[in-house]
Amino acid sequence: MLQTQKAALKPVIALLAIAMFFPVLTGFDNRAAPPGRLIDPTIPSAPASQPVPAAPEAAGTELKWRRDQDPQPLTVAVPEKAATPDGVHSWETGAGKSYLIPGLEVPGFLVLLNAYDRVAYPNQTEDGKKVYSSTFSSTWDHLRKQNWVFDKDPFNINQFAHPYQGATMYGLARSAGLGFWESLAYSNAGSFLWKMAGETDPPSINDQITTGNAGSLLGEALFRMAGLVLKQNGGHPDTMHEIGAAIISPPTAFNRYAFGDRFKSVFPSQDPATFWRFQLGSSFNGISQLDANLGFTMAYGLPGKPGYTYRRPLDYFNFEISGQARAKNPVNDVLLRGLLIGRDYHAGDDYRGIWGLYGSYDYLSPTVFRVSNTALSLGTTGQYWLAPGIALQGTAMGGVGFGAAGSTPVSTGDRDYHYGVAPQTLLALRLLFGTRAAIDLDARGYYVAGTGHFISTANAVDNAGGSEAIVRLKTGFNVRLYRRHGLGLQFVESLRESQYGSQPSRHQSDGTVSLVYTFLGDSHFGAVEWRDRGSR
Secondary structure, eight states, X not given: XXXXXXXXXXXXXXXXXXXHHHHHHHTTTOOOOTTSOOOOTTSOOOOTTSOOOOOHHHHTSSOOOSBTOOSSOOOOOOOOOOOOOTTSOOTTTOTTOOSHHHHHHHHHHHHHHHHHHHHHOTTOEETXXXXXXXXXXXXXXXXXXXXXXXXXXXXXXXXXXXXXXHHHHHHHHHTTTOOHHHHHHHHHHHHHHHHHHTOSSOOBHHHHHIIIIIHHHHHHHHHHHHHHHHTHHHHOOOHHHHHHHHHHOHHHHHHHHHTTTTTOSOOOOOOOOEEEEXXXXXXXXXXXXXXXXXXXXXXXXXXXXXXXXXXXXXXXXXXXXXXXXXTXXXXXXXXXXXXXXXXXXXXXXXXXXEEEEEEEEEEEOOSSEEEEEEEEEEEEEEEEEEETTEEEEEEEEEEEEEEEEEEOOOTTSOOOEEEEEXXXXXXXXXXXXXXXXXXXXXXXXXXXXXXXXXXXXXXXXXXXXXXXXXXXXXXXXXEEEETTEEEEEEEEEEEEEEEETTSOOEEEEEEEEEEEEEEESSSSOOOBOOSOGGGO
């Protein structure tokens, strides 16, 4: 059973690996085409008598490192907004969106998924039943009994594959014109439908939480990133950008092509301040393993850009994913946090920030143990200009979620990780030295009150009750060598203290050093500039 479940992850991992590489090919940097930049309507235009300076990147004499650096950007004519044709969805008015289409697509997707599982894993059983041979009778039993349990599937299936399944269902609704909260409802409803009718084993509490909720956060981030790719060339993407968006968010691409022009309009991103980087290198850990690794990081909606607002969920988010050349543990981490409800604020001339309620999905899988959490937190993200050319960006959060933690699942398929309520904290800092270098510090803490071998809602006694505390520290130094190319050195230390039942307390640690090539999304490290030249 364990081998077949691992095989199910391979297409997902391959797709995400391709998505990490694709920004390099498509120019996933949200920059306007040379020779000038488009007008930001919140910034006054240059007087007609004043000559328009050449864009730095077009002139090739200096590298841009501040967002909105020119106080008087290039003036171009902005055409009046054309009326939306009948039958074509409009993000501004909501006309043309559909509740029915995703209401049919989500069950259709689950039917196809069940049919695939029946063929790919015909002999996978649990409690003497073939897991995917569901019938009307098994569905009715689930609906009638509602015998919810914590299942014993492998960690990467429950905490990584299921959120991606939820992201797919979320994306079907989101790309049909629905908002975040409506699409979240579709993802959760799809998860419930799968638990009732997609499998014969008892429905699991953990799957319902991670699939629908972590999947919605992941789905929105993928939807937004696909939108950035699609908005290139004025919202008329070429073939390469269409393919790139399809790799990042397959359900978005499906609805764009399945319904003609109806869902072809690109989501209005408000032109957020963004930063992304792709990294490829090698790592060496504390148990003498040498691995190739690759990673992708995207910051979307960084605070400080004039005119940008935070009215919609995930108008700000930070997304990280990294993988390694290790068959048994190919996905090292997926880290996502986004502002659900909040507002911007400022303190003096040199600080801009946002604060509010954040949603987060974390998946961490170092060598010897693992932790994942889906949480709500209160927090803030901001940027402070310390000195000319030197900026400090950071996020501080604290909250609570539903998490899973423990060591690697054993070969028999029995679960030796634990579920439970999981408070968490985060402090992430980036010190930016102009166009030349950046220092990163990321500290995370989790406390999982484990429910161990929790059997069902009728038997809530944990025969291995306990808890575990996990701390992860990541530091990094990146230096830009030439244009968008650089080198980086990273160190990650993960610590775990666990105590369950009568078992002795256990301490584990894992340290990894990495040397990486870095490809930047722009020639700077993401500092946002809002000040006029006289106050810098």
